[in-house]
Amino acid sequence: MNNKTKTNTYINPYLGGALLGIVLFLAFFITGNGLGASGAINRVMVAVVKLFASEHVDTVGYLANLGGGNSDTLANSGVAMLFGTLFGGFASGLFHRRLKVELRKGPSISPTTRIIMAIIGGIIMGYGARLARGCTSGQALSGGAVLSVGSFAFMFSIFIGAYALAYFVRKLWN
Amino acid sequence: MAPFEISTLTGSLPYYLIFLFIGIAFGAVLEMSGFGDSRKLAAQFYLKDLTVLKVMFTAIVVAAVLIFTSSAFGLLDFSRLWVNPTYLMPGIIGGLIMGVGFIVGGFCPGTSAVAAATLKLDGIAFVIGVGLGTLLFGETAGLLGGARFATFGGRYTLDELFNLPIGVVVVLLVIMALMMFWAAELAEKHFGRGQKISLKGLLPSNRKYITAASALVVVAFMVAVIGQPKPLDNWKKLFTAAATSLDNREPYIHPAEVVEWRQDDTVYVRVLDVRTERDFNQFHLQGAINISLDILKDKSYLKMLKTVPDNMLTFVVSNDETWAAAGWKQLVGAGFKNVYIIDGGINNWLKVYPTDPCIASPITKGNLKDEQLAYRFQKAIGDNCYSSHPEVKTKKSPTECDWKENPKLKEAHNDAVIREIPFDVDRKITFERKVKMQKNKSMAGGCG
Numbered sequence: 001m002n003n004k005t006k007t008n009t010y011i012n013p014y015l016g017g018a019l020l021g022i023v024l025f026l027a028f029f030i031t032g033n034g035l036g037a038s039g040a041i042n043r044v045m046v047a048v049v050k051l052f053a054s055e056h057v058d059t060v061g062y063l064a065n066l067g068g069g070n071s072d073t074l075a076n077s078g079v080a081m082l083f084g085t086l087f088g089g090f091a092s093g094l095f096h097r098r099l100k101v102e103l104r105k106g107p108s109i110s111p112t113t114r115i116i117m118a119i120i121g122g123i124i125m126g127y128g129a130r131l132a133r134g135c136t137s138g139q140a141l142s143g144g145a146v147l148s149v150g151s152f153a154f155m156f157s158i159f160i161g162a163y164a165l166a167y168f169v170r171k172l173w174n
Numbered sequence: 175m176a177p178f179e180i181s182t183l184t185g186s187l188p189y190y191l192i193f194l195f196i197g198i199a200f201g202a203v204l205e206m207s208g209f210g211d212s213r214k215l216a217a218q219f220y221l222k223d224l225t226v227l228k229v230m231f232t233a234i235v236v237a238a239v240l241i242f243t244s245s246a247f248g249l250l251d252f253s254r255l256w257v258n259p260t261y262l263m264p265g266i267i268g269g270l271i272m273g274v275g276f277i278v279g280g281f282c283p284g285t286s287a288v289a290a291a292t293l294k295l296d297g298i299a300f301v302i303g304v305g306l307g308t309l310l311f312g313e314t315a316g317l318l319g320g321a322r323f324a325t326f327g328g329r330y331t332l333d334e335l336f337n338l339p340i341g342v343v344v345v346l347l348v349i350m351a352l353m354m355f356w357a358a359e360l361a362e363k364h365f366g367r368g369q370k371i372s373l374k375g376l377l378p379s380n381r382k383y384i385t386a387a388s389a390l391v392v393v394a395f396m397v398a399v400i401g402q403p404k405p406l407d408n409w410k411k412l413f414t415a416a417a418t419s420l421d422n423r424e425p426y427i428h429p430a431e432v433v434e435w436r437q438d439d440t441v442y443v444r445v446l447d448v449r450t451e452r453d454f455n456q457f458h459l460q461g462a463i464n465i466s467l468d469i470l471k472d473k474s475y476l477k478m479l480k481t482v483p484d485n486m487l488t489f490v491v492s493n494d495e496t497w498a499a500a501g502w503k504q505l506v507g508a509g510f511k512n513v514y515i516i517d518g519g520i521n522n523w524l525k526v527y528p529t530d531p532c533i534a535s536p537i538t539k540g541n542l543k544d545e546q547l548a549y550r551f552q553k554a555i556g557d558n559c560y561s562s563h564p565e566v567k568t569k570k571s572p573t574e575c576d577w578k579e580n581p582k583l584k585e586a587h588n589d590a591v592i593r594e595i596p597f598d599v600d601r602k603i604t605f606e607r608k609v610k611m612q613k614n615k616s617m618a619g620g621c622g
Contacts, residue, residue, distance in 0.1 A: 013225045016207030017232025023199045025240040032177030033256045035200055037284040045305035080190040084197020089288035092205035103295045104212045118296040121279015122303015125272050130311035132268025137284035143258040145237035147332040150260030154269040161273020166219040169277055173216045
């Protein structure tokens with residue numbers, strides 16, 4: 001697997017942060033809300049489950065809130081934003097010639113391990129995000145910009161959790 | 175004044191397009207910053223590449239400075255921005271769990287979406303994982319029970335935590351971010367590139383960075399000095415366009431419409447009665463809360479009053495209209511939604527829904543002052559009469575007029591038409607319906 005990426009074509013992080021800050025500000029300015037992703041992914045999943053097992057969605061409280069009965073799970077501003085995020089990422093990748101089917105991983109593990117760990121990491125992340133009522137985009141970035149106490153506590157918790165475990169999973173990346 | 179009332183557009187194409195375009199900008203910036211690459215993201219936690227820290231905190235600080243600068247200039251109403259409610263323990267525990275997920279999987283939900291969009295296989299795997307994880311949460315949320323809602327702090331911002339003005343908090347945030355960036359540059363140099371750090375190397379030397387950082391600090395200082403608008407200033411701005419709203423009688427609601435809303439199961443009706451305690455005890459609407467206009471100026475009390483569901487409808491009432499209008503202005507200026515005034519106040523209410531004449535009779539002699547209760551009550555009945563709750567359609571009135579014992583009352587009682595309730599409860603009252611319920615937010619939280 002090719003592990004090289006055109007890292008020298010990424011923009012300066014401070015510039016990226018400033019641009020992101022402007023986007024975040026515009027989101028608040030126009031809509032009164034910040035950015036987000038995990039809620040929308042949640043909804044898409046519920047919509048998928050609904051295709052196969054709609055009675056189940058109706059009976060489990062948390063899921064019913066999102067897609068029970070006749071409610072249109074996907075007709076939601078967050079979902080629109082998620083599709084935009086996907087498209088924006090794609091367009092930028094296309095424009096900068098970074099669109100490549102590849103797998104990013106540490107040199108000492110196999111691709112299969114990486115995929116499995118990505119899925120496991122995703123599951124953990126998805127669960128934690130619903131418990132914390134947000135992910136880094138929603139809780140940390142958006143909540144941070146409006147000085148929410150809970151968001152800062154949340155942000156520091158993510159960093160602590162990741163740094164604490166980093167040594168033990170170093171083989172995954174180094 | 176921003177933010178704009180886009181909730182009125184909910185469900186329409188322009189509504190979704192707005193969020194779509196914001197998302198596009200979001201995804202593009204993330205990709206351009208390298209956030210689609212899990213190795214780059216994971217490198218944060220080995221101090222080799224601190225892009226994530228730099229991007230995140232720059233974004234937060236830039237957005238905060240922009241938000242509070244616009245607010246200071248009256249262009250943006252901060253009180254109407256969605257601030258994630260603080261649930262401290264779920265937030266901390268959820269955050270720790272997410273930290274584990276981040277270092278194991280190499281992404282967070284937003285970045286994995288970008289990675290998936292640029293065809294990274296691990297990104298796609300991660301997104302699927304996130305979906306499964308959220309489903310797992312959904313299935314097991316019941317097991318957590320009330321713990322999920324523990325330590326609720328509501329809308330709790332740093333200025334409230336440290337008891338400092340917002341402008342000062344923003345300046346401190348900027349300074350903290352700049353110090354973290356300085357440390358990050360050093361860490362990257364040492365852990366990432368394996369370079370030694372000399373004493374000279376401790377000082378930031380990049381001219382562009384120093385200029386940008388200084389500019390940010392200067393703007394933050396400016397914002398702190400200008401300060402944030404007070405609720406009463408907000409009211410003036412909020413209603414500059416509809417300054418005649420009060421003059422046009424828009425917020426004044428006929429008692430019969432109030433009664434209709436009280437019958438509506440889908441809406442919570444709250445009545446804030448700003449009269450004196452004495453008048454309140456004479457007669458008030460059932461369920462009304464007696465608050466003085468002074469308490470309505472208290473910030474923390476206002477915040478408590480404001481933390482209500484979207485379907486809460488508030489009516490402010492006084493004997494006439496002057497005090498109620500003052501209270502209404504206070505609430506509207508503090509960003510309250512769905513607040514109205516009862517037209518004509520209690521004095522009018524008792525005209526539309528009179529009590530038994532020997533319980534209360536209109537004061538006919540002498541000049542009535544503004545905000546004086548225009549009825550003389552034989553005793554303080556509080557809410558113990560039909561007029562307090564005309565929405566409950568019953569033909570019986572709980573009050574007893576002790577006219578049999580009291581000769582003075584006998585005359586008044588005999589003069590009146592003897593009925594259980596002094597008017598026909600089924601009569602049709604014509605009035606203009608004016609209440610329009612507004613929703614507070616379009617998303618239930620930044621992440622839906």
